[in-house]
Amino acid sequence: MEFHPSEHVRKRADYELIYKTGYKRSGRLMTMFTRDREAATPRLGIAATRKMGPAVERNRAKRLVRELFRHHKPAGGIDVVVVPRREMLDAPYARLEAEFCALLRKKS
Numbered sequence: 001m002e003f004h005p006s007e008h009v010r011k012r013a014d015y016e017l018i019y020k021t022g023y024k025r026s027g028r029l030m031t032m033f034t035r036d037r038e039a040a041t042p043r044l045g046i047a048a049t050r051k052m053g054p055a056v057e058r059n060r061a062k063r064l065v066r067e068l069f070r071h072h073k074p075a076g077g078i079d080v081v082v083v084p085r086r087e088m089l090d091a092p093y094a095r096l097e098a099e100f101c102a103l104l105r106k107k108s
Helices: 012-021 055-071 093-105
Strands: 023-026 030-036 043-046 078-084
Touching: 012 030, 012 043, 012 078, 030 093, 043 055, 055 078, 055 093
Parallel strands: 043 078
Antiparallel strands: 023 030, 030 078
16 A cells, blocks of 8 residues: 555646535535545545644644555545644544545545
8 A cells, every 4th residue: 555656746737626616515624625536545635734734733634634644545536635734633543544434435
């Protein structure tokens, strides 16, 4: 269960397309945007902005999101962009897992 470079959303245009045409779901710990695509592999993008806090906290949030994605990788071609919230840093991992999976299952 690795996180390969082909599983990253990298281009700004891809992020904007996902924001514009994908589904948005919000939870207490994160906001998730998803969009189906033709390719077979799921991709993850993380948008941790400065509003979240200093670089140390943003990087920790990104590591947590990547770990959640690795363990609960969706099947098929889907782009997932996660916008973490500050509360994510203090929440227990089990709660993060539960919210990530719930948001991923929600359909609109």
